[in-house]
Amino acid sequence: MHLYQVFTSVIGLFCALTQAYPNILQRTEDLKTEYDYVIVGGGTSGLTVADRLTENGRYSVLVLERGIFRNSTFVTTVNRGFFGILDPANFFNFSSVPQPLLNGRTVSVIGGQMLGGSSGVNGFQVLRGQKEDYDRWGQYFGPKSDWSWNGLLPYFNKAWNFHPPSRDLQQHFNIKYDTKFWGSTSKIHASFPTFSWPILKTQMEAIGDIPGVKFPSDSGSGETGAYWHPSSVDPSVVLRSFARTGHWDGIESSRSNYHTLTGQKVLKVLFQGKKATGVSFVAADATSQAGARTVKAKKEVIIAAGTLHTPQILQASGIGPKDLLRQANINVVVDLPGVGANFQDQPFNIGAFFNLTTWNIHPDADDLWLNNETFIAEAQAEFDANRTGPNTIASGNSGAWLPLNVVSPTKFRDIAARYEAQNPASYLPAGTDKTVIAGYQAQKKAKAKALKSSGSAIYNFFFTGRAQRNGAIVFLHPTSRGTVLINPSDPYFSAPIVDYRALTNPIDLEILIEFTHFTRKVFTETRFKHYNPVELEPGADVKTPAQITAWLKGMLIPSCFHPIGTAAMLPRNLGGVVNEKLLVYGVIGLSVVDASIMPDLPGSYTQQTTYAVAEKAADIIKARA
Numbered sequence: 181m182h183l184y185q186v187f188t189s190v191i192g193l194f195c196a197l198t199q200a201y202p203n204i205l206q207r208t209e210d211l212k213t214e215y216d217y218v219i220v221g222g223g224t225s226g227l228t229v230a231d232r233l234t235e236n237g238r239y240s241v242l243v244l245e246r247g248i249f250r251n252s253t254f255v256t257t258v259n260r261g262f263f264g265i266l267d268p269a270n271f272f273n274f275s276s277v278p279q280p281l282l283n284g285r286t287v288s289v290i291g292g293q294m295l296g297g298s299s300g301v302n303g304f305q306v307l308r309g310q311k312e313d314y315d316r317w318g319q320y321f322g323p324k325s326d327w328s329w330n331g332l333l334p335y336f337n338k339a340w341n342f343h344p345p346s347r348d349l350q351q352h353f354n355i356k357y358d359t360k361f362w363g364s365t366s367k368i369h370a371s372f373p374t375f376s377w378p379i380l381k382t383q384m385e386a387i388g389d390i391p392g393v394k395f396p397s398d399s400g401s402g403e404t405g406a407y408w409h410p411s412s413v414d415p416s417v418v419l420r421s422f423a424r425t426g427h428w429d430g431i432e433s434s435r436s437n438y439h440t441l442t443g444q445k446v447l448k449v450l451f452q453g454k455k456a457t458g459v460s461f462v463a464a465d466a467t468s469q470a471g472a473r474t475v476k477a478k479k480e481v482i483i484a485a486g487t488l489h490t491p492q493i494l495q496a497s498g499i500g501p502k503d504l505l506r507q508a509n510i511n512v513v514v515d516l517p518g519v520g521a522n523f524q525d526q527p528f529n530i531g532a533f534f535n536l537t538t539w540n541i542h543p544d545a546d547d548l549w550l551n552n553e554t555f556i557a558e559a560q561a562e563f564d565a566n567r568t569g570p571n572t573i574a575s576g577n578s579g580a581w582l583p584l585n586v587v588s589p590t591k592f593r594d595i596a597a598r599y600e601a602q603n604p605a606s607y608l609p610a611g612t613d614k615t616v617i618a619g620y621q622a623q624k625k626a627k628a629k630a631l632k633s634s635g636s637a638i639y640n641f642f643f644t645g646r647a648q649r650n651g652a653i654v655f656l657h658p659t660s661r662g663t664v665l666i667n668p669s670d671p672y673f674s675a676p677i678v679d680y681r682a683l684t685n686p687i688d689l690e691i692l693i694e695f696t697h698f699t700r701k702v703f704t705e706t707r708f709k710h711y712n713p714v715e716l717e718p719g720a721d722v723k724t725p726a727q728i729t730a731w732l733k734g735m736l737i738p739s740c741f742h743p744i745g746t747a748a749m750l751p752r753n754l755g756g757v758v759n760e761k762l763l764v765y766g767v768i769g770l771s772v773v774d775a776s777i778m779p780d781l782p783g784s785y786t787q788q789t790t791y792a793v794a795e796k797a798a799d800i801i802k803a804r805a
C-alpha cells in the first residue's frame with residue numbers, strides 16, 4: 181500500500197489528485213532512502229520491468245513517474261482509438277525545431293505522461309515487426325547474439341495474452357490466427373472487436389489483387405503481407421489494457437517491496453566515480469532545482485523515460501556528446517556521442533487518398549468520421565447495453581505490411597543500390613562523431629538488404645474502414661536520422677530539442693514517390709476500381725516526381741508517435757549507448773529498458789515490441805542481480 185504523495189509538491193496537483201483519487205491520501209508514507217532498483221519513468225516499459233523485478237519479493241523497487249495516476253474515460257475508452265489524446269492532461273506536447281524540407285513546419289512532439297506512459301494514450305494497435313527486424317538487431321553484435329527473432333519470441337509470448345476473434349468475425353472476414361505466436365498468461369490483453377466494417381473484407385481482397393501480396397498465418401508470424409491484428413483491449417470489460425492495468429493495478433499495493441512516487445520529474449542520475457548511485461528529482465512542475473530530493477539505488481538505476489526523455493536525462497547526467505555537455509556546463513561523466521543521435525520515427529500522411537464514390541454498403545467508418553448522429557447514437561446504445569458493436573473498434577485491426585519489391589517491382593533494386601552507395605556522413609548533421617557515422621553505415625548496409633527483401637515491410641497501408649477518404653499510409657523504415665538533445669541554456673527544465681531531420685536523406689523521397697504511385701495502383705488496378713475511385717489528394721493532376729515531392733513536403737508528418745533509437749543498443753564503436761545487456765557504456769549500475777534502445781525500427785508500430793523488450797530486460801537484470 182504505497183503510492184507516495186509528496187506533500188511539498190505543488191498544491192494544485194495535490195488537490196487534483198485528492199479529489200479524483202481519495203485513496204491515495206490514505207496511502208501516504210515516507211520514501212525510503214534507498215532501494216535495490218530505482219526505475220525512472222513509470223510508463224510502458226518501466227511498469228513492466230517493475231512488476232517483474234518485484235514479483236519474487238527479493239528486491240525493493242521504486243518507480244518515479246512524472247505523470248500521475250489517470251483513469252478517466254479518455255484513458256479507458258476503446259471507441260475510435262484516440263480518446264487519450266483528446267485530454268491534454270494525459271500527454272506532453274512540445275514543438276520540434278522547424279523542418280526545412282517540410283516547408284519550415286514544426287511538428288508536435290507527443291507522448292504519454294501518466295502512470296502507464298504512452299500505453300495509456302496510444303491507438304491500441306498491437307503489431308510486431310518481421311523476423312528480419314529482430315535478427316538485424318542482434319547481427320550488429322555478431323552471429324551469437326540472442327537479440328533475434330528466436331530470442332524475442334518467448335518474450336512476445338510472455339508479454340501478451342491473446343484472445344482470438346469471435347467465430348462470426350473469423351468467418352465473415354476470413355481472419356487467420358495462430359496461437360503459437362502468442363501467450364495466455366500476461367495481464368496485458370490483445371483482443372478483437374465484436375464487429376467490423378464490411379468494407380474491410382473488400383479492402384483485404386483488393387490488396388490481395390496486387391501481385392506478390394501474401395496472407396500470413398498470424399499478425400505475429402514475423403512475415404510481410406496483409407492481415408488482421410488485435411487491439412490492446414481487455415475483452416472482459418472492453419476497456420484499454422495497458423501497462424498500468426496489467427503491471428501495476430492491484431500489484432504494487434500488494435507488494436511491500438514495491439513503491440511508486442508519481443508527479444515527480446527525475447533531473448539526473450547521481451554518480452560516485454563511474455558508479456550510478458541514485459537519482460535526484462523534483463515535483464513535476466518545479467522550475468528550479470531548489471528542493472530537489474535524492475534517492476539511492478543499491479543495485480541499479482534503470483532508465484525508462486521513453487525515447488524523447490531518456491536522452492535528456494542521460495545528457496543532463498553527464499553522459500552524452502562531450503561538446504554538448506560542456507556547452508551546457510555539465511560535468512562529463514562519459515563522452516558517449518550516440519546519446520540522442522540515431523533518432524527515428526515513422527512518417528505518415530503520405531501515399532494518396534481516394535474516395536470510393538459508389539461504395540454503398542452501410543455502415544462504414546465514415547458514419548463516425550462524418551458524424552452520422554443516428555448511427556453514433558445506435559452504436560453507443562448497443563455498447564452501453566451489451567458492450568458489443570462498432571464502439572468495440574479502436575483505431576483499426578487490419579492492414580498491409582509490404583516489402584519494397586511489391587511496392588515498386590521495377591525500381592526497388594536501384595533505390596537500394598543508390599542508398600547503399602551513399603557516403604554515410606553526407607546526410608547526417610555536420611560534425612557527427614565517427615562512431616555514430618560508422619553505426620549509420622552498418623545500418624545502411626543492413627537496411628539496403630531489407631529494401632531488397634520480401635521479408636521486410638517498408639510500406640504500411642493501415643485500413644481505417646472509411647470509404648470517402650480511404651488511404652492511411654505509413655513509412656516504416658525511413659533512412660533519415662534525427663537528434664534529441666538537451667537545450668544547453670536550460671538542460672533540466674526546458675523540453676529537449678527534437679529535430680526529426682525529416683527527408684534529409686533523399687532516398688526517403690525516392691521511396692515516398694513510389695508509395696504514391698503504388699497507392700494509386702491499389703485503388704485503380706484492383707477490385708476497388710469497381711467503386712469509381714476518385715483521387716482526393718494529391719489529385720490526379722499531380723504526376724511528376726517534382727509535383728509529388730511538393731505535395732509531400734506540405735503534408736508529411738514525420739512522427740506516428742513511434743520514436744525509437746536515441747539510446748541505441750549497438751556496439752560502442754557503432755555509436756551505441758547500451759550493450760546487449762542494456763547497460764550504459766562507460767559507467768556501472770545504469771541501464772536503459774525503453775523504446776530508445778531499439779537500434780532501428782521494426783517494420784511495425786512499436787508498443788508490442790516495447791513490452792517484449794521490457795520483459796527480456798527484466799530477465800537480463802534479474803540474472804545479474
Ligand SMILES: Cc1cc2nc3c(=O)[nH]c(=O)nc-3n(C[C@H](O)[C@H](O)[C@H](O)COP(=O)(O)OP(=O)(O)OC[C@H]3O[C@@H](n4cnc5c(N)ncnc54)[C@H](O)[C@@H]3O)c2cc1C
Nearest residue numbers: 221223224225246297298302303305446774775785786787
Ligand atoms: C498517441 C500515441 C499513439 C500510439 N499508438 C500506437 C499504436 O496504436 N500501436 C503501437 O504499437 N504503438 C503506438 N504508440 C507507441 C507506443 O505506445 C510506444 O512505443 C510505447 O508505449 C513506448 O513505451 P516506453 O516505455 O518507451 O515509453 P512511455 O510508455 O512513454 O513511458 C515513459 C514514461 O516516462 C515518464 N517520464 C519522462 N520523463 C521523465 C522524468 N524526467 N522523470 C520521471 N518520469 C519521466 C513519462 O511521463 C512516461 O510515463 C503510440 C504512442 C502514442 C504517444
Ligand SMILES: *[C@@H]1O[C@H](CO)[C@@H](O)[C@H](O)[C@H]1NC(C)=O
Nearest residue numbers: 251252253256417419429430
Ligand atoms: C478505472 O476505470 C474503470 C472504468 O470506469 C473501472 O472499471 C476501474 O475499476 C478503474 N480502475 C481503477 C484502478 O480505479
Ligand SMILES: *[C@@H]1O[C@H](CO)[C@@H](O)[C@H](O)[C@H]1NC(C)=O
Nearest residue numbers: 265266268273274288289290
Ligand atoms: C499540441 O500542441 C499544438 C500547439 O499548441 C496544437 O496545435 C496541437 O493540437 C496539440 N496536439 C494535441 C494532440 O493536442
Ligand SMILES: *[C@@H]1O[C@H](CO)[C@@H](O)[C@H](O)[C@H]1NC(C)=O
Nearest residue numbers: 535536537538647648649716
Ligand atoms: C465522395 O463521393 C460521394 C459520392 O459522389 C460524395 O457524396 C462525397 O461528398 C464524396 N466525398 C468526398 C470527401 O469528396
Ligand SMILES: *[C@@H]1O[C@H](CO)[C@@H](O)[C@H](O)[C@H]1NC(C)=O
Nearest residue numbers: 542543547552553554555558
Ligand atoms: C446514418 O445511420 C443510420 C443508422 O444506421 C442509417 O440508416 C443511415 O442510412 C445513415 N446515414 C447515412 C447518410 O449514411
Ligand SMILES: *[C@@H]1O[C@H](CO)[C@@H](O)[C@H](O)[C@H]1NC(C)=O
Nearest residue numbers: 558560561562563564565566
Ligand atoms: C443487446 O443484446 C440483446 C441480446 O442479443 C439484444 O436483444 C439487444 O437488442 C441488444 N441491445 C442493444 C441496445 O443493441
